[in-house]
Amino acid sequence: MSLDKILSISGKPGLYELKTQTRTGFVAESLVDGKKITVGLRNNVSLLSEIAIYTTTEEIPLREVFKKIQEKENGSATSISHKDDKIKLEEYFFEILPEYDEDRVYASDIKKVIMWYNILQGKGLTDFEEVEEETSEDQAE
Structure with missing residues (x-):
């Protein structure tokens, strides 16, 4: 699952x-306790x-920050809370x-950022690569 399906409410x-x-919003499931809510x-x-x-100098996407944390922590949870x-x-x-x-x-x-990283890491959602959309050239091949 990519960060495109993960929400902060x-x-x-x-x-x-x-x-x-849904007609009036959407259904989301908590990554912490698994409860579903309508939003x-x-x-x-x-x-x-x-x-x-x-x-x-610029704005860095959150996925890049998560990658840097992941590199620093060797793929495990953060050393601080x-x-x-x-x-x-x-x-830190x-x-x-x-x-x-x-x-x-x-x-x-x-x-x-630290709390979100630890939640994602705890759920095994550690693939912070950007999902590339297929272009028409890729589909033509």
């Missing part, structure tokens, strides 16, 4: 997998594949992404 903890679309169109929902982290203090979180994030924009990336953002 505002006001709901953890991450969710997009299951199906209306009024909820603020973000696909992990669409999230990026600000750096001093998302509940650690602000200074510890910022130091600076090791992973030294060029991140400290003015626009808050400690709460770092907490989410």
